[in-house]
Amino acid sequence: MPFDALFKLSHCLQRRFFEMLVGLKGDERDVMALAKPVVGTAIVMETAVALQAEGASGLRLEGPPELAVLRGDALPDELEESSLVDMGAANLTTQIPYLTLRRLARTLSWTPLTRLPATLAAPQALAVTHNRLLVAEARRRRARLWFHHAAPLFSRMRQGVSEAPLLDGPEHIDALAGHVLRSLIDDQALTNEMRERAAALLRPHYVGKLAQAAYTLGVLRRVKRLPNALWSGTASSLPVRAMGIEVMRRGGTVTRFDHGGTMSLLAEPYSLVNSEFSVTSEFVLPSATAARQPAVTRAAELSRPLGLISVTGGRGDPGLNPGSASPRPANGRLRVLYVGTAFYGFSQIYPPLPRAPVYLDWQHRILGMIGALPVELTHKPHPGGLFRGRPPGLEHVARIDQRLFEEAMKDADCLVFDYSASTTFSIALSSDRRVVLLDFGCMRFGDEIKPLIKERCRIVPVTCDGRNRATVDPEALEAAVCAPGPALDPAPFRRLFLAEGEAAG
Numbered sequence: 001m002p003f004d005a006l007f008k009l010s011h012c013l014q015r016r017f018f019e020m021l022v023g024l025k026g027d028e029r030d031v032m033a034l035a036k037p038v039v040g041t042a043i044v045m046e047t048a049v050a051l052q053a054e055g056a057s058g059l060r061l062e063g064p065p066e067l068a069v070l071r072g073d074a075l076p077d078e079l080e081e082s083s084l085v086d087m088g089a090a091n092l093t094t095q096i097p098y099l100t101l102r103r104l105a106r107t108l109s110w111t112p113l114t115r116l117p118a119t120l121a122a123p124q125a126l127a128v129t130h131n132r133l134l135v136a137e138a139r140r141r142r143a144r145l146w147f148h149h150a151a152p153l154f155s156r157m158r159q160g161v162s163e164a165p166l167l168d169g170p171e172h173i174d175a176l177a178g179h180v181l182r183s184l185i186d187d188q189a190l191t192n193e194m195r196e197r198a199a200a201l202l203r204p205h206y207v208g209k210l211a212q213a214a215y216t217l218g219v220l221r222r223v224k225r226l227p228n229a230l231w232s233g234t235a236s237s238l239p240v241r242a243m244g245i246e247v248m249r250r251g252g253t254v255t256r257f258d259h260g261g262t263m264s265l266l267a268e269p270y271s272l273v274n275s276e277f278s279v280t281s282e283f284v285l286p287s288a289t290a291a292r293q294p295a296v297t298r299a300a301e302l303s304r305p306l307g308l309i310s311v312t313g314g315r316g317d318p319g320l321n322p323g324s325a326s327p328r329p330a331n332g333r334l335r336v337l338y339v340g341t342a343f344y345g346f347s348q349i350y351p352p353l354p355r356a357p358v359y360l361d362w363q364h365r366i367l368g369m370i371g372a373l374p375v376e377l378t379h380k381p382h383p384g385g386l387f388r389g390r391p392p393g394l395e396h397v398a399r400i401d402q403r404l405f406e407e408a409m410k411d412a413d414c415l416v417f418d419y420s421a422s423t424t425f426s427i428a429l430s431s432d433r434r435v436v437l438l439d440f441g442c443m444r445f446g447d448e449i450k451p452l453i454k455e456r457c458r459i460v461p462v463t464c465d466g467r468n469r470a471t472v473d474p475e476a477l478e479a480a481v482c483a484p485g486p487a488l489d490p491a492p493f494r495r496l497f498l499a500e501g502e503a504a505g
Contacts, residue, residue, distance in 0.1 A: 003462065003470070004441040006352040009049070010042050011444075013184055014270040014350065020183040021278060022305045027166045027217075028176060029306075030245050033278050034238070035213035037177075037206045040084045041184050042348035044070075046355070048198045049189050064346050069201045072193070076200050083346040084205055096149055106130060106147040110138035119144040125229035125255070128153060128240055132319030134233060134257040137284055140315060145231060154219075154239040161222045165214040173214060177206035212238070220246040228252040234259050235279050244279045248307065253281040261320050261426030261497050264290035265453075267444040269299035271350050277303040281310065286320065287499035288313035295446045316499035319423070322431035323406060336375045336481060337412035338367060338398065339405065339428075341419035342385025351421045351443035354470060360391060362418075362462075362470040366438065367397040370416065373478055380408045380424075409433065414481055418462070420445075420453075429456055429493035436480045438462050438472060452492045458485075 017038040024032055044066070051070050054061050061067060064083035068074035096102060109130075111119050123146035127134065130147070138145050167173055181199045190198065216238060220226070226247055235241040235256055244254040256276060258264070263272055264285055276283055277299055285291045291313035300311050340363055343356045353359060371377045379398040383389040389402060401408045405424045409415060415428045418438040428435050437457040445453050453459070458480035465471045494500040 002464075003354060005049075006046065006354070006440075007442045007444065009045055009187075009189075010348065010350050010352045011268055011270070012187070013038050013041055013045070014268065014274055016184050018270045018273055018302065020180065021274070030217055030249065031166055031176070031210055031213045032180070033306075034217060034242050034245055035206075035209040036274060037180055037202075037209045038184065038274065040205050040209070040347070041202060042350075042352065043084070043346055044198050044202055045185070045187065045190075046348065048194050052191065052194055066201055066346065070194065070197050072197060076204060082205060096152055099149065099152060103147050103149070107145070110135050110143075110145060115142075115144070119146060123227075125231050126227040127231040128243060129233045129237070131233040131257055131259050133259070133284065133286060133314055133317040134231060136316070136318055137257065137314050138231070143231075150232070150237065150239040150243065154216075154243070157223045158219050161219050163215065163218070164222065165211070165218040166221065167210075167214045170211075173207055173210045176210055177203055180206050180210075213242075216242045217246060226250065226252070230254045232256050235276050241279055248279070248281060254279065255282040255284065256280045257284045257314075258286060258290070258317070259319075260421075260423035261286060261290075261317065262421045262423075264293050264296060264496055265420070265426075265443075265445055265449050266295050266351070267446045267450075269295045269302055272296065272299040273302050273306070275350075277309050278306045281308070283309060283311050284314050285311065286314055286317035286497045287495065288502055289496050289499070293446050293448060313502075314499065315502075315504065317497055320426050320430055320497040322409065322427050322433075324410070333374060333376045334482060335411060335413045336370060336373075336377050336416060337380055337401070337408055337414070338370060338377065338416045339380045339422075339424050340382055340391070341422060342382035343387055343391065345386050349421075353419065353442065354440065356386070358470060360393075363391060363394055364397060365469070365471070366418070367394065369472070369474060369477060370481065371398055373482055375414075375481065378408070378412070380405055416481065419443075426493075426497055429453075430490050430497050432487065432490060434458065434485075434488065436460065438477075440470070456488050456490065456493065 021029060021032055047067065048070050050061060051067065065079050066083055069076055107119065122144065124144040127145050127147045128150035181203060185195055185199050220242055229252060230244055230247045232240045233256065235244060248254055285296065291311050296311055300309055303309050341353065343359065345356060367379060377398045378401050379394060380401050381389045381391055406427065409428065409431065412433060414434040414436060416436045416438065417425050418440065420437060420443050435457045437459045439459050440462045460472050460476045460480050462470050462472055495502065
């Protein structure tokens with residue numbers, strides 16, 4: 001599947017989900033906003049499109065058992081278990097050692113000792129997750145903010161609460177799942193037969209997600225006391241998202257904080273509404289500049305049928321500050337750090353990624369191409385995903401650095417990325433280092449951001465070779481990595497992410 005087609009498909013699914021969500025009311029909307037089944041849809045759609053093309057290409061795709069269902073060789077109920085990776089899954093019974101001490105330590109990260117007694121006696125809000133931007137804003141706002149880990153808190157809430165899910169039983173959930181399928185899978189890229197198979201494959205996934213959401217919200221509906229004001233990082237995990245939905249239903253406020261800076265770079269508003277704004281009262285971005293980006297303001301406008309939201313800017317996200325760099329050795333070779341992203345298995349994120357086998361093959365070859373240049377190459381893999389920072393076979397291609405990116409980048413002169421929707425990319429943009437972007441075309445930058453990216457980065461388009469493998473032009477790669485040039489100004493991105501140059505308010 002062409003790389004730009006990955007973006008178009010994912011964008012279309014996000015828009016369709018938003019339109020469906022706006023059309024729902026009451027409990028159905030709350031359950032759908034929590035379940036957000038669009039997350040598992042993209043990979044099935046991508047696979048279906050690819051399977052339709054395999055005959056013409058003379059190739060046969062291999063992969064998880066779901067491929068047999070999409071080919072018509074098996075029925076969904078013949079699958080022993082689903083291969084779909086649930087990116088939003090959360091362990092609701094997580095046991096955290098020294099829980100009380102950890103809660104106190106987290107509260108002290110933004111609360112002076114002199115104000116701790118008042119915070120414990122009469123907190124104004126409860127934080128259930130944290131990130132560096134949240135901590136900075138809690139300090140700046142002098143909020144009496146108490147902390148409790150979301151999963152153990154929800155586990156405690158479930159105790160003694162009778163099971164009474166929202167919606168009217170399995171039939172209602174199945175009907176709602178059918179509504180999702182009709183809304184999302186009605187794609188002209190699929191034949192009628194393939195569309196029916198994709199719907200049959202996804203229906204159990206949708207039913208499971210919706211049933212889990214209905215149960216979770218049903219539990220919270222019966223909890224007598226919830227905070228009037230809830231703070232969290234993003235709304236990615238189930239208990240954090242669910243608590244916010246119920247707090248807002250009761251008339252309370254939910255303040256969430258950006259993570260990684262990507263939201264202020266994107267051109268597309270629907271994913272921001274679906275993932276964050278639909279379950280939030282106030283969303284805080286790193287700066288006023290970030291909060292004014294056209295896609296952000298458009299997302300806030302689109303969210304009005306779902307509830308009022310305030311989008312504000314902080315005074316900079318300390319988590320995106322690159323800090324100081326290590327001096328370059330005299331007469332040394334150019335130090336290049338290739339920064340890969342994670343592998344997610346049979347799933348898809350947004351903005352989308354090439355499939356794991358394609359991406360792993362790409363990493364093998366791009367590391368070889370960079371390593372053949374007159375440079376000192378190091379590979380910084382993503383610490384998460386399927387491989388937990390150890391993609392198979394790549395240790396033989398380039399030296400691997402397992403340190404935090406913030407530490408690894410200090411010893412680099414040039415930073416090479418192929419995925420721009422990441423915290424590491426935002427940090428790099430704010431640094432004084434050369435940044436090379438190997439562009440798959442899977443992410444669209446906002447209208448105000450696109451020219452800044454072109455000025456800040458050396459961009460090399462990723463295309464496909466005769467064997468349909470991802471590749472780049474070797475000469476363009478060498479020029480981007482090695483050619484001397486003027487120092488590139490990170491000031492626009494330091495303003496965007498660190499609020500440098502903005503008037504304090």
